[in-house]
Amino acid sequence: MPEKDVLVRVVELRKFFPITGGLLGRPVGAVKAVDGVSFDIRQGETLGLVGESGCGKSTTGRAVLQLQKPTSGQVFFEDVELTKLSREGLRRLRPKMQMIFQDSYASLNPRHSVGKIIGEPLVIHGLMKGKELEERVAELLKLVGMNPAYMRRFPHEFSGGQRQRIGIARALSLNPRFVVCDEPISALDVSIQAQVVNLLHNLQEQLGLTYLFIAHDLSMVKHISHRIAVMYLGKVMELCDRNALFDDPLHPYTQSLISAVPVPSPKVERVRQRIILRGEVPSPANPPKGCVFSTRCPVAIDECFEIVPEYRQVGARHSVACHLVKPDG
Amino acid sequence: MGRPIVLQVKDLVTKFYTLDGVVHAVNGVTFDLEEGETLAIVGESGSGKSVTMLSILGLIPSPPGKVEEGEALFFSEDGQGNLLKMSPAELREVRGGQIGFVFQDPMSSLNPILTVGEQIAESMTKHVNMTHEQARSRVLELLSKVGIPDPELRFNNYPHQLSGGMRQRVMIAIAIACSPEIVVADEPTTALDVTVQAQIVDLFKRLRDIMGMAIVWITHDLGVVAGLAERVLVMYGGRVAEIALVDDLYERPLHPYTHGLLGALPRLDSRESKQLASIKGTPPDLMIPLKHCPFAWRCDYAFDRCWEEIPPLITVSVRHQIACFYDMEGGRPRDA
Numbered sequence: 001m002p003e004k005d006v007l008v009r010v011v012e013l014r015k016f017f018p019i020t021g022g023l024l025g026r027p028v029g030a031v032k033a034v035d036g037v038s039f040d041i042r043q044g045e046t047l048g049l050v051g052e053s054g055c056g057k058s059t060t061g062r063a064v065l066q067l068q069k070p071t072s073g074q075v076f077f078e079d080v081e082l083t084k085l086s087r088e089g090l091r092r093l094r095p096k097m098q099m100i101f102q103d104s105y106a107s108l109n110p111r112h113s114v115g116k117i118i119g120e121p122l123v124i125h126g127l128m129k130g131k132e133l134e135e136r137v138a139e140l141l142k143l144v145g146m147n148p149a150y151m152r153r154f155p156h157e158f159s160g161g162q163r164q165r166i167g168i169a170r171a172l173s174l175n176p177r178f179v180v181c182d183e184p185i186s187a188l189d190v191s192i193q194a195q196v197v198n199l200l201h202n203l204q205e206q207l208g209l210t211y212l213f214i215a216h217d218l219s220m221v222k223h224i225s226h227r228i229a230v231m232y233l234g235k236v237m238e239l240c241d242r243n244a245l246f247d248d249p250l251h252p253y254t255q256s257l258i259s260a261v262p263v264p265s266p267k268v269e270r271v272r273q274r275i276i277l278r279g280e281v282p283s284p285a286n287p288p289k290g291c292v293f294s295t296r297c298p299v300a301i302d303e304c305f306e307i308v309p310e311y312r313q314v315g316a317r318h319s320v321a322c323h324l325v326k327p328d329g
Numbered sequence: 330m331g332r333p334i335v336l337q338v339k340d341l342v343t344k345f346y347t348l349d350g351v352v353h354a355v356n357g358v359t360f361d362l363e364e365g366e367t368l369a370i371v372g373e374s375g376s377g378k379s380v381t382m383l384s385i386l387g388l389i390p391s392p393p394g395k396v397e398e399g400e401a402l403f404f405s406e407d408g409q410g411n412l413l414k415m416s417p418a419e420l421r422e423v424r425g426g427q428i429g430f431v432f433q434d435p436m437s438s439l440n441p442i443l444t445v446g447e448q449i450a451e452s453m454t455k456h457v458n459m460t461h462e463q464a465r466s467r468v469l470e471l472l473s474k475v476g477i478p479d480p481e482l483r484f485n486n487y488p489h490q491l492s493g494g495m496r497q498r499v500m501i502a503i504a505i506a507c508s509p510e511i512v513v514a515d516e517p518t519t520a521l522d523v524t525v526q527a528q529i530v531d532l533f534k535r536l537r538d539i540m541g542m543a544i545v546w547i548t549h550d551l552g553v554v555a556g557l558a559e560r561v562l563v564m565y566g567g568r569v570a571e572i573a574l575v576d577d578l579y580e581r582p583l584h585p586y587t588h589g590l591l592g593a594l595p596r597l598d599s600r601e602s603k604q605l606a607s608i609k610g611t612p613p614d615l616m617i618p619l620k621h622c623p624f625a626w627r628c629d630y631a632f633d634r635c636w637e638e639i640p641p642l643i644t645v646s647v648r649h650q651i652a653c654f655y656d657m658e659g660g661r662p663r664d665a
Contacts, residue, residue: 269556
């Protein structure tokens with residue numbers, strides 16, 4: 001059972017998508033989008049989930065919230081095993097776990113007013129109506145730094161950053177404890193990204209929220225997260241505190257990922273040593289045998305091409321999946 | 330200084346006449362590019378950075394777009410010419426020949442029904458009078474130059490058989506096929522993962538060292554620019570906000586917008602997690618022609634004059650120009 005301050009516990013989560021073929025559409029294989037992922041998220045913390053496209057980070061987020069039924073594995077939320085709940089049981093818990101999406105164009109109904117969009121979760125769960133509902137919507141708009149009068153307007157009247165604020169207000173309408181932020185700022189301009197990240201940060205402090213923050217931008221994830229999990233091809237390669245990840249990355253993939261991220265300073269860039277990885281991420285439908293990173297790893301040994309490395313704890317609050325990293329002591 | 334100028338752009342104005350009204354995309358852009366220089370044009374969406382270069386290359390769809398004013402002088406061995414005044418046929422000679430380009434999305438820029446080899450060879454048979462046999466051996470050479478393994482095999486591949494990074498390498502091979510004076514790269518790494526981005530940036534640096542071409546790198550990412558560019562031009566609202574040598578721009582940004590942009594970036598090499606310095610508000614609506622500084626709404630330093638006239642580009646130190654009435658270092662408005 002989860003420890004006291006753990007809000008979300010994910011154990012050996014798997015999500016496979018079948019590949020069908022032939023005349024009868026029989027399954028001929030599977031895309032292993034998420035392949036045995038485990039982590040805890042503590043109350044009030046932000047766990048960053050980073051990785052390149054196709055590594056399964058978004059699928060993990062959706063499977064944690066049961067928006068996509070996991071193939072196997074367990075997800076606990078407040079000691080309740082979500083993976084065992086019925087539809088109705090899940091529905092009752094939904095207000096406590098919400099999601100902020102990447103694409104604020106696609107995730108806001110263009111025919112609904114902002115007020116209706118933000119208030120809809122409250123109506124669906126039968127919590128408020130009339131004047132009370134309107135007041136709550138106004139309060140939520142103020143909370144995300146928008147004018148309450150905007151509730152009569154429609155999504156197309158707003159910029160990307162403002163639409164993302166509307167999405168955040170909707171996610172917060174039911175007073176959730178846990179919010180999955182799926183690339184909430186990737187579609188925004190740099191100057192607007194900072195606004196939204198600062199808002200998410202302030203809301204966390206104000207409301208005691210717990211975040212799973214999914215993104216591919218390592219600098220931004222480092223900025224907002226307390227701990228970070230690095231994913232590659234459906235697996236967590238390394239998980240530790242944010243500063244440890246950057247000061248002392250243990251996995252060769254983490255090391256090369258960090259080295260590939262440019263630092264906005266010409267002086268630093270001029271003297272930086274880069275690890276340039278060979279090739280690109282293999283297909284998750286046909287992952288390499290052994291360690292999934294072995295085909296691109298600059299330091300792989302024979303063992304790496306044959307045996308899947310165990311994901312294990314190697315130090316206080318530091319876990320890694322690599323044959324070359326030996327546990328402390 | 331000292332290197333001859335290869336491209337000189339003066340007072341470029343481009344508008345789009347749409348059903349909803351006139352979009353003032355580029356409102357008087359002036360800059361020059363030296364031989365072999367890497368210039369980055371940085372800006373957010375709608376800043377006019379791409380439209381500026383597309384206007385120069387004659388690639389603005391017209392209608393609705395129209396290049397209304399300005400000149401773009403291109404200096405080559407055959408003399409100088411104004412790209413904006415050239416006939417479509419003359420421009421085709423320059424494009425893909427002396428000026429190569431690489432776009433963000435290699436999938437939609439490559440022809441899906443021609444093999445990779447055919448597409449690279451096409452630019453050479455068109456521009457430099459090569460026979461097919463000569464072109465083929467040159468293509469194989471180019472493919473290995475841009476780091477594509479197994480050139481013989483890849484020659485006969487179609488674009489869909491390649492990964493995103495490999496397709497971008499093919500685009501680069503086409504861009505450099507005719508040994509251009511300038512390569513224009515419009516967000517060439519935006520669609521790629523960060524480890525692949527590092528490969529492509531590395532490739533550009535190597536090619537630049539071998540071939541000595543000038544590069545215009547259009548991007549929104551101030552991180553990549555720091556390690557690649559020699560000079561940086563920052564655009565805002567269809568105008569040049571600041572242009573400076575790369576070290577000056579990052580260490581001594583003098584335009585409030587550049588200053589804000591750099592403050593808004595989280596850095597991988599910093600330990601503390603303080604609030605990011607966000608820039609308030611949103612970019613200007615380009616449908617409204619402005620009579621004042623486009624950044625005035627969002628600027629913490631704006632004063633009366635900023636709302637009354639458009640700040641011209643002024644030189645503040647060696648190769649450092651800004652369009653701003655406020656002296657950030659002195660902490661007061663500049664003398665009128």
